[in-house]
Amino acid sequence: MKRLLVALIASMFLMGANLFANDTKGLNVILTSKDAQTQQMAMVLSMMTLKQEKEVKMTLCSSAGDLAVKGKKSTVLKPMNKSPKMMLQAIMKKGAQVQVCPLYLPNANLKEDVLLNGITVAKPPKVAASLLDSNYTTLSY
Numbered sequence: 001m002k003r004l005l006v007a008l009i010a011s012m013f014l015m016g017a018n019l020f021a022n023d024t025k026g027l028n029v030i031l032t033s034k035d036a037q038t039q040q041m042a043m044v045l046s047m048m049t050l051k052q053e054k055e056v057k058m059t060l061c062s063s064a065g066d067l068a069v070k071g072k073k074s075t076v077l078k079p080m081n082k083s084p085k086m087m088l089q090a091i092m093k094k095g096a097q098v099q100v101c102p103l104y105l106p107n108a109n110l111k112e113d114v115l116l117n118g119i120t121v122a123k124p125p126k127v128a129a130s131l132l133d134s135n136y137t138t139l140s141y
Contacts, residue, residue: 025135026055033141034063036075036084042141043087046096056096057130058088059122064141065104068119092118099127 027049031042046056066072067085074085082090092098099122105112112121131138 023135024054024137025133026057026137028130028136028138029056029058030138030140031058031060031064031067032062034066036077038141039064039067039074039084040077040080040082040087042139043084043091045139046091047087047094050091050094050096055136056091057136058091058096058098059101059127060098060119061101061104065100065108068098068100068104068116069108069110069114070116071114089116092116101127 027046029042029046031039033039033042042058046058049056060068067074067088072085074083076083076086080087088098098118099120100115101122102124104110105114105121115121130136
Protein backbone atom coordinates (compact mmCIF):
# COMPACT_ATOMS: atom_id res chain seq x y z
CA MET A 1 0.00 0.00 0.00
CA LYS A 2 2.82 2.36 0.92
CA ARG A 3 4.54 1.67 -2.42
CA LEU A 4 1.31 2.32 -4.29
CA LEU A 5 0.90 5.67 -2.55
CA VAL A 6 4.50 6.67 -3.33
CA ALA A 7 4.05 5.61 -6.98
CA LEU A 8 0.80 7.58 -7.23
CA ILE A 9 2.37 10.74 -5.78
CA ALA A 10 5.41 10.38 -8.05
CA SER A 11 3.26 9.95 -11.16
CA MET A 12 1.14 12.98 -10.23
CA PHE A 13 4.32 15.03 -9.80
CA LEU A 14 5.68 13.89 -13.18
CA MET A 15 2.37 14.58 -14.92
CA GLY A 16 2.28 18.05 -13.39
CA ALA A 17 5.86 18.74 -14.47
CA ASN A 18 5.02 17.56 -18.00
CA LEU A 19 1.94 19.77 -18.18
CA PHE A 20 4.00 22.72 -16.96
CA ALA A 21 6.65 22.03 -19.61
CA ASN A 22 3.98 22.08 -22.31
CA ASP A 23 2.84 25.54 -21.15
CA THR A 24 6.35 26.92 -21.54
CA LYS A 25 6.75 29.25 -24.52
CA GLY A 26 10.41 28.47 -24.98
CA LEU A 27 13.98 28.84 -23.95
CA ASN A 28 16.30 31.74 -23.21
CA VAL A 29 19.93 30.75 -23.80
CA ILE A 30 22.78 32.92 -22.59
CA LEU A 31 26.03 31.57 -24.02
CA THR A 32 29.40 32.96 -22.92
CA SER A 33 31.64 29.89 -22.95
CA LYS A 34 34.58 29.62 -25.33
CA ASP A 35 34.55 25.81 -24.97
CA ALA A 36 33.30 24.17 -28.19
CA GLN A 37 31.63 21.24 -26.41
CA THR A 38 29.72 23.59 -24.12
CA GLN A 39 28.69 25.71 -27.10
CA GLN A 40 27.56 22.60 -28.97
CA MET A 41 25.43 21.44 -26.03
CA ALA A 42 23.67 24.82 -26.04
CA MET A 43 22.98 24.40 -29.75
CA VAL A 44 21.76 20.80 -29.43
CA LEU A 45 19.33 21.66 -26.62
CA SER A 46 18.15 24.70 -28.57
CA MET A 47 17.49 22.51 -31.62
CA MET A 48 15.55 20.01 -29.49
CA THR A 49 13.50 22.89 -28.11
CA LEU A 50 12.69 24.14 -31.62
CA LYS A 51 11.70 20.62 -32.68
CA GLN A 52 9.12 20.70 -29.86
CA GLU A 53 7.71 23.84 -31.51
CA LYS A 54 8.92 26.16 -28.76
CA GLU A 55 10.79 29.45 -29.16
CA VAL A 56 14.53 29.92 -28.65
CA LYS A 57 16.05 33.29 -27.82
CA MET A 58 19.85 33.10 -27.69
CA THR A 59 22.26 35.81 -26.59
CA LEU A 60 25.96 35.32 -27.34
CA CYS A 61 28.36 37.15 -25.05
CA SER A 62 32.10 37.23 -24.46
CA SER A 63 34.01 34.51 -26.35
CA ALA A 64 30.78 32.90 -27.58
CA GLY A 65 30.17 36.05 -29.59
CA ASP A 66 32.82 34.79 -32.01
CA LEU A 67 30.22 32.29 -33.27
CA ALA A 68 28.27 35.23 -34.72
CA VAL A 69 31.17 36.60 -36.77
CA LYS A 70 31.50 35.86 -40.48
CA GLY A 71 34.69 33.97 -41.29
CA LYS A 72 35.58 32.98 -37.71
CA LYS A 73 36.25 29.25 -37.45
CA SER A 74 34.47 26.91 -35.05
CA THR A 75 35.68 23.42 -34.05
CA VAL A 76 33.94 20.45 -35.69
CA LEU A 77 32.85 17.94 -33.05
CA LYS A 78 31.89 14.28 -33.09
CA PRO A 79 29.57 12.43 -33.33
CA MET A 80 27.60 14.89 -35.48
CA ASN A 81 30.66 16.17 -37.39
CA LYS A 82 29.29 19.70 -37.07
CA SER A 83 30.65 22.78 -35.40
CA PRO A 84 28.77 25.00 -32.95
CA LYS A 85 28.70 27.66 -35.68
CA MET A 86 27.10 25.21 -38.12
CA MET A 87 24.51 24.31 -35.49
CA LEU A 88 23.93 28.00 -34.73
CA GLN A 89 23.09 28.60 -38.38
CA ALA A 90 20.79 25.54 -38.37
CA ILE A 91 18.82 26.73 -35.34
CA MET A 92 18.49 30.17 -36.91
CA LYS A 93 17.00 28.57 -40.03
CA LYS A 94 14.48 26.86 -37.76
CA GLY A 95 13.49 30.21 -36.23
CA ALA A 96 15.79 30.82 -33.26
CA GLN A 97 16.35 34.49 -32.48
CA VAL A 98 20.08 35.08 -32.03
CA GLN A 99 21.79 38.23 -30.85
CA VAL A 100 25.15 39.31 -29.48
CA CYS A 101 25.36 41.22 -26.25
CA PRO A 102 25.94 44.95 -26.76
CA LEU A 103 29.39 44.72 -25.14
CA TYR A 104 30.74 42.14 -27.58
CA LEU A 105 31.35 44.16 -30.77
CA PRO A 106 32.95 47.29 -29.27
CA ASN A 107 35.23 45.23 -27.02
CA ALA A 108 36.27 42.98 -29.90
CA ASN A 109 36.93 46.09 -32.04
CA LEU A 110 34.31 44.94 -34.54
CA LYS A 111 31.38 46.58 -36.31
CA GLU A 112 27.86 45.21 -36.75
CA ASP A 113 28.49 44.37 -40.42
CA VAL A 114 30.69 41.38 -39.40
CA LEU A 115 27.70 39.54 -37.93
CA LEU A 116 26.15 36.60 -39.74
CA ASN A 117 22.89 37.45 -41.50
CA GLY A 118 20.01 37.43 -39.05
CA ILE A 119 22.07 38.11 -35.92
CA THR A 120 21.45 41.44 -34.23
CA VAL A 121 22.81 43.36 -31.27
CA ALA A 122 20.79 42.72 -28.12
CA LYS A 123 18.80 45.44 -26.43
CA PRO A 124 19.25 45.00 -22.65
CA PRO A 125 15.65 45.95 -21.72
CA LYS A 126 14.29 43.27 -24.09
CA VAL A 127 16.74 40.63 -22.86
CA ALA A 128 15.88 41.45 -19.25
CA ALA A 129 12.14 41.24 -19.97
CA SER A 130 12.61 37.85 -21.61
CA LEU A 131 14.71 36.57 -18.71
CA LEU A 132 12.02 37.68 -16.27
CA ASP A 133 9.22 36.09 -18.30
CA SER A 134 8.16 33.00 -16.37
CA ASN A 135 6.87 31.45 -19.61
CA TYR A 136 10.51 30.86 -20.65
CA THR A 137 13.15 28.60 -19.15
CA THR A 138 16.62 30.13 -18.99
CA LEU A 139 19.85 28.21 -19.59
CA SER A 140 23.22 29.86 -19.15
CA TYR A 141 26.47 28.36 -20.39
